[in-house]
Amino acid sequence: MGITQVNTPEKHIVIIGKGPAACATALSLLREQKNPNDYRISLVSSPESGKPAIGETLPPAATPLMRELGVDQLLETNKHILCPGSISRWGSDETGHNDFSFTPIGPGYHLDREKFDQSLLRHLRQQKVSHIPASLKKVTPCENGFLLGLQSYHGAIELQADFVVDATGIRAAFARRIGVRHNVFDSVISLCAFFQLEQPTEQPAYTLVSTVAEGWWYATQLPGQKVLVSLCSDSSTIRTEKLDSPQHWFDALNKATWFCQQCEQQFGQRLTPPKQIHSRVAPSSILSNVVGQQWLAVGDAASSYDSMTSAGISKALSNGLAAGKAIAEYYQSHSQYPLKRYQQQIFDDFNHYLQLHQQHYQSEQRFPESHFWRTRQLQGLQSEQNTYSKETYA
Known part of the structure; x- marks a missing residue:
């Protein structure tokens, strides 16, 4: 089968990925263009992996972002669950409450991630943004940007891009292919299980969080009478305690007495051993360069955070x-300055996140013998004087 050549007009922006970061970039570009035909925007994404989309809580702070992007109505039309806040035990036996009802900017939501992502894609298709289901196989720099070698179900495709946006998540598939280094400060793993509720619960859908020696537990309700329960740990602890085994995972859950009680009270039933554990890596990482000549990275491809932040979406x-x-602004001003300013903001945000990361993990001192907590706390002490910038990785 031969290679299909896709010829496109000037200022063809190719966004590799189809998650919230990819869709938000496309929506932002559409809103910023001065004329209807300033850009041709294409989303390129791999065919479905078969892995379940992990649900996520969307905090109230995301509502103004959705509104600015012109898609806040999608939260109302897809039957996501309102999230009133969180109940947690972190650093002490006292129960903490974070109540979203006191925020003036809107509620939080427990998302059906699959429906949320699909609704963003549908909205973009209505705006004439094309979606190419294909995998990135090759990147060739050329005079007017990049020639992207793609593989679809129907064969090989060559796509000319004037500007490329890497929105491929922590893989940073485009950036790594052009030699940009990926720097990891820390890495945790979420071991997730899904449960089906026997009947609807009338309890408010609070997010539940509790620390244990192995890491920390997280639970949330999802649309469709589903529940997500996750243990955040690290590879060493998981290997030693065999926590990726459904039975060992469930035994660890039962040892988290307060957390289990909160789950049973909120969900209205006892949880049973899951049939399968889903593993998701959550590194604290950043690229050495977030922008370059006619490309930039966005979302987790640029920098990724520990799942404790609940800041993913x-x-x-x-x-x-x-x-x-x-x-x-780059195209309107014919200057690299807008891209450099964007990069600086990504590094500034990452530095601020690392401070929060260190504060959160240092605040839990109840498990001095725990490998998980000792490792995170030692990392914090070693990096207190570090500030991460492009020059750090030069």
């Missing part, structure tokens, strides 16, 4: 909004 939306503005 809101960060993706914020990054995408800023990325779209930076690309538009």
